[in-house]
Amino acid sequence: MTGAEAARPALAVRGLPRRIPARGGAQAQVRAGVVGAYAFTAALARLAEARASGALYGSAGAVYLRDGAIVHAESPCAPDLGVRLMACGLLSPDQWREAVTTASAERGVGGHLVDTGRVARGELELCHLLALFDAAYFTLLPDSEPDRFQPGATSRLGPISRAVPAQRVAREAQRRRAQLERAWPWDDTDAGPVVPRSEGEVRGGRARAPTPGQLAVLAAADGSRTPVQIAWHLGRSAFATLLDVRRLAATGRISMPVRAQAPAVPAPARPVVPPVPPAPPAPPAPVVPPVPVPPPPAHGGPQPAVPPSSDPSVALLLRLRAALEAHL
Structure with a gap:
């Protein structure tokens, strides 16, 4: 320890x-x-x-x-x-x-x-x-x-x-x-244990590669440590650790607590329609060429937005330096 x-x-x-x-x-x-x-x-x-x-x-x-x-x-x-x-x-x-x-x-x-x-x-x-x-x-x-x-x-x-x-x-x-x-809009990941998922479970391998900070979080995640405990274990910013955990959640690299999973929406019930008597045969319809339909996007639908992986500590230091220089 x-x-x-x-x-x-x-x-x-x-x-x-x-x-x-x-x-x-x-x-x-x-x-x-x-x-x-x-x-x-x-x-x-x-x-x-x-x-x-x-x-x-x-x-x-x-x-x-x-x-x-x-x-x-x-x-x-x-x-x-x-x-x-x-x-x-x-x-x-x-x-x-x-x-x-x-x-x-x-x-x-x-x-x-x-x-x-x-x-x-x-x-x-x-x-x-x-x-x-x-x-x-x-x-x-x-x-x-x-x-x-x-x-x-x-x-x-x-x-x-x-x-x-x-x-x-x-x-x-x-x-x-x-x-x-x-x-990542759900804060359930902030307090619960961080549980990494296997590489085969990560959205079919289409997720972004983890940043060095995220790799450190994944290496320290033993299935029982929370983000705050991981930050103490690594001696790094607790906020930066929370941010890395949320970005890992957005890319599916960690298992989500039950509350953070979106509830399933039940399909609406079909209305009961009374039987309709058969209609007389209609004349044949004119042949209309089919309208081309664009193929679905290759990525399979919208994915959660992942912000740039810049280190928040570096960004804060730059703002502090600018503030200090303004007072010199």
């Missing part, structure tokens, strides 16, 4: 606990008018408008703010910064544990890693931004609810990368939800 898999929580995307305690003061700032769909996103927008600093905890994770901007996000559904650093070979499990246990509160884990030469500043910032957006996607799910806001709370990682406007994080979460819908 890898270090990342040992740290993985036994959680799926759905089914996290929900509660909103009734409190005054800062709790009222979170709770007022934010019950229902996108409640966590609405609470985050209120705190960002008030330029608050602290941690907003919810049913699917937490977001840390400084002067209304997001400096860190974490969710049990998304691999954290340590898992990512270990997965890409920048740190060993022992080095990450040493940084967590010995880092000072002022510098944080991130500052300790840079000061000791374990990780370069640029490498740390990029990994942190990717982890931030990945965790924020789950924290801002439509059914995620705010729990409490703790003013002044900071992350143990300390200051690492630039703060990101809350509105930009919310837009990115919305864009990712739309991307998943375009890939």
Whole structure:
């Protein structure tokens, strides 16, 4: 078992606990008018408008703010910064544990890693931004609810990368939800185990070849791991894993949960027609040449649209670079 898999929580995307305690003061700032769909996103927008600093905890994770901007996000559904650093070979499990246990509160884990030469500043910032957006996607799910806001709370990682406007994080979460819908409209694949199908079962061999990311998902799918557990096992983006799983579902490369299968539509009953008396013989009809009918399409009907197989992490990094250059 890898270090990342040992740290993985036994959680799926759905089914996290929900509660909103009734409190005054800062709790009222979170709770007022934010019950229902996108409640966590609405609470985050209120705190960002008030330029608050602290941690907003919810049913699917937490977001840390400084002067209304997001400096860190974490969710049990998304691999954290340590898992990512270990997965890409920048740190060993022992080095990450040493940084967590010995880092000072002022510098944080991130500052300790840079000061000791374990990780370069640029490498740390990029990994942190990717982890931030990945965790924020789950924290801002439509059914995620705010729990409490703790003013002044900071992350143990300390200051690492630039703060990101809350509105930009919310837009990115919305864009990712739309991307998943375009890939495959059923979310049953997000929480259930990923079960690969044999090559002979894959739509007669006409499906697109899997991308490297999809091949990694298929290799890690043992029939019991969910997409989130596969992401922790591989130490990669949980959202990118969800997207690969949905694209694999669209091409028929994984078995679908029962709920995701389209229900069979019963054929309409034939109306009962009374017998008609025989008609007198009619004169022979003129011979009309047959109208040519185009052959059916070779691919056998419309297939589910599969978006381009570009890595969403690369696309996000390009947008981050453009945003950073715009502020220089």
